[in-house]
Amino acid sequence: MVGLMRFFSAACIVVLGTLILPPLSMAQNPMLTAPSPSPMLSPAMPNPMLPDPMAPNPMMPGVTDPSSDVPLNPEFGNLPDTPGVEDTYFLCSACHSVQTFAQQSLTDERWDYLWDWMISDQGMPDYGEEARETILAYLKTHFSAER
Amino acid sequence: MESRGTDLEHRAADAVESNGAVAGTESPQEGRRTFLKGTGLAAMTAMMGMAIPFGRYMPEGYRPVGLAHAQEPDMVVMNDKDGLTLLNDRPINAETPAHLLDDAVTPASRLFVRNNGAVPFHALDMDASSWTLTVDGEVDTPLELSLDDLRNDFEVVTRNLVLECGGNGRAFFQPGASGNQWTTGAVGCPEWTGVRLRDVLNAAGVQPSAVYTGHFGNDPHLSGDPDRLPLSRGIPIAKALEEDALIAFGMNGSDIPAVHGFPLRLVVPGYPGSASQKWLTRIWVRDQVHDGPKMGGYSYRLPAYPVAPGTEVPEEDMVIMETMPVKSLITNPMTGAQVAADGFDIRGHAWADGEVAGMETSIDFGQTWQRAELDAPVNRYAWQHFRASIAVPLPGYYEVWARATDGEGRTQPVTTPGWNPRGYGNNMVHRIAVIAA
Numbered sequence: 001m002v003g004l005m006r007f008f009s010a011a012c013i014v015v016l017g018t019l020i021l022p023p024l025s026m027a028q029n030p031m032l033t034a035p036s037p038s039p040m041l042s043p044a045m046p047n048p049m050l051p052d053p054m055a056p057n058p059m060m061p062g063v064t065d066p067s068s069d070v071p072l073n074p075e076f077g078n079l080p081d082t083p084g085v086e087d088t089y090f091l092c093s094a095c096h097s098v099q100t101f102a103q104q105s106l107t108d109e110r111w112d113y114l115w116d117w118m119i120s121d122q123g124m125p126d127y128g129e130e131a132r133e134t135i136l137a138y139l140k141t142h143f144s145a146e147r
Numbered sequence: 148m149e150s151r152g153t154d155l156e157h158r159a160a161d162a163v164e165s166n167g168a169v170a171g172t173e174s175p176q177e178g179r180r181t182f183l184k185g186t187g188l189a190a191m192t193a194m195m196g197m198a199i200p201f202g203r204y205m206p207e208g209y210r211p212v213g214l215a216h217a218q219e220p221d222m223v224v225m226n227d228k229d230g231l232t233l234l235n236d237r238p239i240n241a242e243t244p245a246h247l248l249d250d251a252v253t254p255a256s257r258l259f260v261r262n263n264g265a266v267p268f269h270a271l272d273m274d275a276s277s278w279t280l281t282v283d284g285e286v287d288t289p290l291e292l293s294l295d296d297l298r299n300d301f302e303v304v305t306r307n308l309v310l311e312c313g314g315n316g317r318a319f320f321q322p323g324a325s326g327n328q329w330t331t332g333a334v335g336c337p338e339w340t341g342v343r344l345r346d347v348l349n350a351a352g353v354q355p356s357a358v359y360t361g362h363f364g365n366d367p368h369l370s371g372d373p374d375r376l377p378l379s380r381g382i383p384i385a386k387a388l389e390e391d392a393l394i395a396f397g398m399n400g401s402d403i404p405a406v407h408g409f410p411l412r413l414v415v416p417g418y419p420g421s422a423s424q425k426w427l428t429r430i431w432v433r434d435q436v437h438d439g440p441k442m443g444g445y446s447y448r449l450p451a452y453p454v455a456p457g458t459e460v461p462e463e464d465m466v467i468m469e470t471m472p473v474k475s476l477i478t479n480p481m482t483g484a485q486v487a488a489d490g491f492d493i494r495g496h497a498w499a500d501g502e503v504a505g506m507e508t509s510i511d512f513g514q515t516w517q518r519a520e521l522d523a524p525v526n527r528y529a530w531q532h533f534r535a536s537i538a539v540p541l542p543g544y545y546e547v548w549a550r551a552t553d554g555e556g557r558t559q560p561v562t563t564p565g566w567n568p569r570g571y572g573n574n575m576v577h578r579i580a581v582i583a584a
Binding site: 097 | 234235236237238245319321322323324325327328330331368369370371372375440444457459482483546568577578579580
């Protein structure tokens, strides 16, 4: 199941990587962006996205990869414990919980937009270029639609 | 907009010092942690314009009372909820699993929770003393109405009205769209008691120059800045003057619960839930499209033209989302249920901007569809109940799909419809799994 999801994700990356502006010159296959993990694939391979393998939910979307090997750090809201986690946790939690961003799966461009939007529209202080780079790199690593 | 960077550095240094961070006696790691915590604190300090005494002793996530609101205590409102899936605790957002929406009228315990900001203190205290609703702008006579004025001076009506978040279904878009990752549960249909928005606007006397309403509540912004609003949207004046929208002060026969807008809110059926301002203090009748927070940019807007998934659409090409698309939900049985192979029943609700004309189900992934029995709504903009007796050819695993068709002949897509940057408008069919044995 996870392998299949990774294949679909990889295919999406290949497709999205060729996409700049509409209309598209490269072929894009909407059949490769099928969202939900099929409950048909679950019986042989337990899918952690489904709370109970015996209670399949075709609506359960496969937005995040739950089988990642990256350890989570309970000191930092159970965020993936890689460089940038501390800055991200402290600076981003000033206003909202980590769930606000941890539930996302966005393109790099959208993460960039959101950082600027929070400064211009939501009263976030401008923490400067270094913080921006560190935190955006972290978010783009773990909460990305592109990787 | 002026850069706050340098000013913030100074204030951060001051705040860290005055908040007791001791430089030099901590390890580099601890020192950095203290600085970061101080910087976060400094941001809050800068917001408040004063130091936070004893800030270094604050537990993680604690918000000082000096801010507009102490946000963690918000979560007390979830004590009255039954079985909701929490998407976020700050701001609080929670959706209802489909099988818990089986009631004809959604009880408070099962109504989804959507917040852009914090829950106001007055609501947590259920204190409505001196509540005032102001109606001003392009009107003959601005009004200042108390709750008693609303109850006594206008016809009080009770209506079952669907409330649905514009982003309901967002989680299924690929690539992901930014916002709360609602699946199917950001919808409900409680019974609302209040007065017609139209009647109040007509009492003020809407002038020909009126174009749009602007709605205001008193929920605090997450940043703590008392001058910022988390949300202020509005609706076209023509929609506001239809008979359906309510200024509501009751839900299911009681006061509106704290988290759902006590003591007063708008309920504008057929439009995204963000048009239904909670903790309502003012309706500003405007001579232009309202431009409050989350009216502009990408908020509650769709691309003016269809785009491929993942496209960053220029802001100027985004148009305001108005009517919500036709949709339905199977609320019984719960997905994954075991059912009788010689036949079983399903039921649920359907809703649209206007009446739902027909309801169908499929057990073969949409290859063939069977008509379901559909009730008329109890009033305009109430959801409509449907039921079907399902026959399966063999024991085994099935998905039951349900699709509603509105009065214009538009039905639900079987996959996610047009991708858009913020993931609005996903009215794809609902699917449950059953094991017929």
